[in-house]
Amino acid sequence: xxxxxxAFPLFMAAATxxxxxxxxxxxxxxxxxxxxxxVVLGAMSLTMHGAVLTGLSDWLRLDALGRLILGFVSVxxxxxxxYAPGYLALRADRPNRLFCGNLxxxxxxxxxxxxxxxxxxxxxxxxxxxxxxxxxxxxNHNARSLEATWKYLLIGSxxxxxxxxxxxxxxxxxxxxxxxxxxxxxxLVREAPRLSPPWLHAGFVLLFVGxxxxxxxxxxxxxxPDAYGEAPGIVGTLLAGGVTSCAFLAILRMYHIxxxxxxxxxxxxxFVATGLLSMAVGAVxxxxxxxxxxxxxxxxxxxxxxLVLGIxxxxxxxxxxxxxxxxxxxxxxxxxxxxxxxxxxxxxxxxSDVRGAxxxxxxxxxxxxxxxxxxxxxxxxxxxxxxxxxxxxxxRDGHFVVGGLFLxxxxxxxxxxGATVLGVVxxxxxxxxPGAPVLRxxxxxxxxxxxxxxxxxxxxxxxxxxxxxxxxEAAAFLETAP
Amino acid sequence: MHALLDALVIAILxxxxxxxxxxxxxxxxxxxxxQGVLLGxxxxxxxxxLDVRGAxxxxxxxxxxxxxxxxxxVHAMREAEIQHEVTPFVSFMSSMLLxxxxxGLAVGFAHTLPLAEPHTNALLVPASFAxxxxxxxxxxxxxxxxxxVLGYLxxxxxxxxxxLLLLEAMPFMVEIxxxxxxxxxxxxxxxxxxxxxxxxxxxxxxxxxxxKE
Numbered sequence: 001x002x003x004x005x006x007a008f009p010l011f012m013a014a015a016t017x018x019x020x021x022x023x024x025x026x027x028x029x030x031x032x033x034x035x036x037x038x039v040v041l042g043a044m045s046l047t048m049h050g051a052v053l054t055g056l057s058d059w060l061r062l063d064a065l066g067r068l069i070l071g072f073v074s075v076x077x078x079x080x081x082x083y084a085p086g087y088l089a090l091r092a093d094r095p096n097r098l099f100c101g102n103l104x105x106x107x108x109x110x111x112x113x114x115x116x117x118x119x120x121x122x123x124x125x126x127x128x129x130x131x132x133x134x135x136x137x138x139x140n141h142n143a144r145s146l147e148a149t150w151k152y153l154l155i156g157s158x159x160x161x162x163x164x165x166x167x168x169x170x171x172x173x174x175x176x177x178x179x180x181x182x183x184x185x186x187x188l189v190r191e192a193p194r195l196s197p198p199w200l201h202a203g204f205v206l207l208f209v210g211x212x213x214x215x216x217x218x219x220x221x222x223x224x225p226d227a228y229g230e231a232p233g234i235v236g237t238l239l240a241g242g243v244t245s246c247a248f249l250a251i252l253r254m255y256h257i258x259x260x261x262x263x264x265x266x267x268x269x270x271f272v273a274t275g276l277l278s279m280a281v282g283a284v285x286x287x288x289x290x291x292x293x294x295x296x297x298x299x300x301x302x303x304x305x306x307l308v309l310g311i312x313x314x315x316x317x318x319x320x321x322x323x324x325x326x327x328x329x330x331x332x333x334x335x336x337x338x339x340x341x342x343x344x345x346x347x348x349x350x351x352s353d354v355r356g357a358x359x360x361x362x363x364x365x366x367x368x369x370x371x372x373x374x375x376x377x378x379x380x381x382x383x384x385x386x387x388x389x390x391x392x393x394x395x396r397d398g399h400f401v402v403g404g405l406f407l408x409x410x411x412x413x414x415x416x417x418g419a420t421v422l423g424v425v426x427x428x429x430x431x432x433x434p435g436a437p438v439l440r441x442x443x444x445x446x447x448x449x450x451x452x453x454x455x456x457x458x459x460x461x462x463x464x465x466x467x468x469x470x471x472x473e474a475a476a477f478l479e480t481a482p
Numbered sequence: 483m484h485a486l487l488d489a490l491v492i493a494i495l496x497x498x499x500x501x502x503x504x505x506x507x508x509x510x511x512x513x514x515x516x517q518g519v520l521l522g523x524x525x526x527x528x529x530x531x532l533d534v535r536g537a538x539x540x541x542x543x544x545x546x547x548x549x550x551x552x553x554x555x556v557h558a559m560r561e562a563e564i565q566h567e568v569t570p571f572v573s574f575m576s577s578m579l580l581x582x583x584x585x586g587l588a589v590g591f592a593h594t595l596p597l598a599e600p601h602t603n604a605l606l607v608p609a610s611f612a613x614x615x616x617x618x619x620x621x622x623x624x625x626x627x628x629x630x631v632l633g634y635l636x637x638x639x640x641x642x643x644x645x646l647l648l649l650e651a652m653p654f655m656v657e658i659x660x661x662x663x664x665x666x667x668x669x670x671x672x673x674x675x676x677x678x679x680x681x682x683x684x685x686x687x688x689x690x691x692x693x694k695e
Contacts, residue, residue, distance in 0.1 A: 120652055124659035131666050138674070143681050147690040150627070150674050157634060157667050158621065164660070165614070165641045171651035172644075176598045181651040198596050226693040285695060 001043055002055040002062055002115060005070070008032075008039050009108035017101040025100050026088040032104055033074075033081030040074040040111075043067075048469075058186060059118040064477035065252060068470045069245050070114040072326045076241045076333060077107050079452050080234050083337055086444025087234060090344060098135050105132040106238065113246040119167045119183040122250060123160070126214065129243050130156040136235045137227055148223075148230035155223040156214060163210025163250070169203030170195075170257070185253060192260035200261060207254045208270060215247035217274050217308065218281035221301045225285070228297035229349075233340025236293065240300045240336065241329030248307055248325065255311065256478055264314070271312025272402060278305025279409040287416035292339050292349040295420055296332070299375055302413055303328040309406065310390045311478075315397060318475045320389030326467075327382035327459060333452045334371035338364045341446075342424070345439045351420055356429030363441040365425045367449050372421040374456050376414040382459035487527050490520050491605040494643070495585060498616040501636065503578040505566045510620075510632050511555050517639055518547025528646050535654040546661050551635065551668050558672045559628055562679035572623040584615040606643055613640030627675045627685040631668060638664055 012032035019025045044067050047053055053062040062070070084103075088096050109128040116122035130153065138149040167183055174188065175181035176196035182188065188195070213220040228236045258267040282302025289295040303324070310321025341364035342357050343349045357365030374381035377388075387410065394403035459467075494517055501513040522544035529536045559565070570577065588611035601607060617637030621630050645652055652660075675685055682689040 118653075118656065120656035121659065124656060124663055127663040127667070131663065131670050134670055134674075138677070141677075143689075144692055146674065146677055146681055147693050150678065150687070150690055151693075153667075153671060153674060154621075154630060154634065157671075158637065161634070161637050161641060165644060168641065168644050168648055168651070171648045172598070174651075175648065176596060181648045183651045183656075196596060225695075229693065 001046065002053040002060050004039055005043055005062070005111045005115060006108055009036055009104045009111060012036070013101050013104035013108060016104055017097060019097075022096055023092070025096055026085040029081035029084040029100055029103065030078070033078040036107060037074045037078045040071055044071050044470075048466075053115075055115075058184070059121055060115045061117045061186075062115050063117075064470075064473040065249065065256075066114040068322065068474040069249050069325065070111060071470070072329060073107075073110055073114070073242045073245055076329055077103075077238065079330075079333055079448055079455075080237050080337075082448035082451070083445060084234055086442060086448075087232070087340065089444065090439070091232075094139065094141070099139055102132050102136050103234075103238070106136075106243070110242055110246050114249060117185040119170065119185060119188075119253070122253070123164050123167055126163070126211070126246060126250060127157065127160045129246060130160060130214070133235065133239060133243060137231045139232050139235070140230065145230040148226040151223045152227040155220075159210050159213025159220060161210070162206050162213075166203045166206030166208075166210055166254075169199050169206060170254075172196075173199035173203060185257075188257050189260045192257050193262060195257075195261055197261075197263065200258070200263060201266060204254055204258060204263075204267060205270075208251060208274075211247045211250040211254075212274065215244045215251065215304050216297075216301055217304050218278040218301055221278070221281065221304075224301060225294040225297040228300065228336075229291055229294040231293075233293075233336040233338075233343070236296065236336040236340075237333045240296070240332045244300070244304060245325055245329065248304070251308070252311070252478060259479065268312045268314060271308045275305040275307075275309025275312055276402070276405055276409070278302060279309070279406070279413075281305075283409050283412040283416060286413055286420070289416070289420050290351045292342065292351070292354065292420070292424065293336075295417060296335050296339060299335070299413070299417065300332065302409075303332075303375075306387065306390065306406075309402075310393075313390065313394050313397065313399060313402065314479070315393055317390045317393035317397075318479060319471055320386050320393060322471050322474050323389065323463070324383065324386035326471075327386045327456065328375070330452055330456050330459070331371055331374045331381070331383055334367055334449055334456060335375060337445075337449045337452070338367040338371060341439075341441070341449075342368060351423050353430065354424050355427040357425045360429040361439070361441050363446045364449070367446075367453055369421065369425050370453055371456075372417060374453075374460075376417060377410055380457065380460045382456045385460055385463065487524065488605050490524050490527070491609045491643075494520050494639075495609055495612055498585070498613055498636065499578055499581050501632070502581040502616060502619060503574050505568065505570075505574060507559055507565060507567060507626065507628055507632075508556065510629065511552050511559070514632055514635050514639075515548050515552035517636075518549075518552070519544060521547060521639060521642055524643075524646060528649065539654060539657055542658060542661055546665050547635075547639070551665060554668065554672055555628060555631065558675050561676055562628070562685045564626065564628070564679075564685055567624055567626050567629050570623050570625060570629075572619075577619055577623050580619055581612075581616050584619070585612040588612040588615065601647060604647075606646055610640050610643035613637075613643060616640070625686045625688055627671075627678055627687055630687065631671050631675070634671075635664075635668070 112125035171181040173195040177194045216224040282298045285298045310317040589608040592608035620633030
């Protein structure tokens with residue numbers, strides 16, 4: 001079963017590469033997305049009923065944490081795949097073989113990251129996602145996307161290389177302690193109290209910097225605005241919701257080892273400081289931001305900061321952070337996909353050209369506005385619930401300064417992002433250039449986003465019991481040493 | 483055996499400095515290729531008992547790091563019609579000096595590290611740090627995209643050196659996966675370099691400065 005989680009998307013990738021027709025190929029995405037979701041849900045329900053899914057002599061294991069994030073990423077991939085045929089029909093001028101095939105390839109590699117219990121294997125899969133997603137960034141084939149792809153590839157690869165060195169340090173910590181050097185996660189957690197502390201600390205820092213680069217935490221976020229700014233909306237969604245979640249999982253694996261080693265405080269201080277810095281950097285660059293998609297990229301930097309901040313605070317905030325991973329990812333889908341529609345409708349993503357989106361493309365404009373309200377933590381949307389959980393946990397545990405800064409930065413983000421977003425949706429749209437076809441809202445590019453927003457709203461009003469259980473079990477798994 | 487191992491490591495360190503001091507891209511590619519061959523040799527030496535998998539890994543390292551990647555980069559260099567790094571951000575002399583200072587510091591630093599018993603005097607740890615440092619220097623101070631890829635390769639070589647201390651931790655499949663990732667990475671970077679040279683008729687990364695706040 002566990003092999004199927006990885007093999008199915010890889011099989012779909014192969015089928016997509018071989019599919020002959022550019023016109024019908026995008027329809028493989030929703031079919032494969034649905035199939036993948038079914039496989040993942042099947043595996044999740046098996047493990048929730050007590051089955052243990054392992055493979056490759058315990059190198060692979062679907063644990064409580066991987067299960068939650070894999071489930072979420074599969075839902076996100078399915079939602080994006082619904083949007084893909086409508087989007088690619090508008091881009092019929094570009095060949096899409098590589099684009100569609102690589103989406104499945106990335107999904108397969110992400111699944112491998114989620115179930116890897118060998119840190120070396122996880123590293124290989126993580127680097128694989130970087131390489132496989134690079135060509136999707138270059139979909140538009142212009143100078144700007146070329147620059148973005150180069151930075152993404154080089155900074156991502158160098159960052160990930162540091163994570164490999166960090167993994168080696170971890171293995172060396174075992175060697176120094178007189179144990180056999182290993183990168184098996186379960187063995188490292190089991191032997192954690194005996195690991196050599198200096199090597200453990202150094203390994204943690206390198207892994208955090210390495211995978212933090214991939215996640216886009218400040219100050220390692222510099223590739224992010226460029227990459228998200230130039231990527232098609234659907235790729236932006238999968239990077240901001242999927243690949244970053246994988247990198248976050250990798251950091252959580254390392255954190256788990258620190259918890260088991262009794263070094264949780266060391267890790268938490270770094271998490272809180274980096275989290276606040278990422279929020280601050282995101283907030284500063286969102287103010288007066290003139291590029292719609294770069295705005296979303298900085299919002300992603302901010303929310304990655306919220307995730308590590310929540311883990312750093314610990315306790316109930318851990319639950320909040322894991323819930324926020326889902327809420328942020330779904331809301332980002334609303335924002336990136338509707339921003340993509342607006343971009344297509346105006347032929348520009350700069351605020352100087354884009355005005356009156358509510359009149360030109362009423363549905364996408366409204367969805368973009370609702371997505372903005374949701375991502376900035378306005379009730380009744382889902383991110384409000386998770387952000388409030390983190391904030392109240394901070395206050396209850398006496399972290400008044402951190403809680404105060406958290407609230408202040410959220411306020412700055414609301415004002416800064418709001419100014420740009422309101423400028424885009426309100427006002428009179430400029431006259432379209434004569435002769436050019438004017439893109440209107442369509443069911444194919446609108447309905448999937450409505451579905452995302454409905455989920456964001458639903459999770460804001462009511463968190464279903466199975467989801468609560470999943471998040472609780474993941475948080476408990478993370479906080480306990482075996 | 484130990485003497486041979488040390489000799490190889492010193493040769494690797496010398497190649498680091500050489501790569502920092504020359505402007506001909508072909509020369510740096512040659513240095514990185516030779517380093518790849520030496521790494522294969524080191525891998526062969528540290529394997530106490532060489533089984534089939536170990537032998538395969540040595541061969542894969544030699545072929546990928548020593549032959550395939552350098553050949554591909556030479557090809558990319560010809561396509562882009564570029565031969566020299568003309569004006570690096572830091573001059574060749576200064577970067578060589580920085581490399582030498584970094585190597586010295588790495589040796590000093592490694593002595594202060596709590597190393598496990600068999601490694602306290604081994605050159606591998608300082609050589610690993612020095613090579614990582616060299617890779618970073620190339621990445622930061624060179625403008626040509628190919629030079630930055632070469633910097634990335636040196637960085638990976640440095641990490642590979644540290645991995646030689648940890649043979650049990652990295653099973654065959656994972657080692658092969660790392661090599662495959664490295665090869666694919668350089669391959670994708672090569673394709674992007676090809677596009678850069680077509681788009682800008684140059685592969686200087688100074689052209690890539692449009693995206694900023």
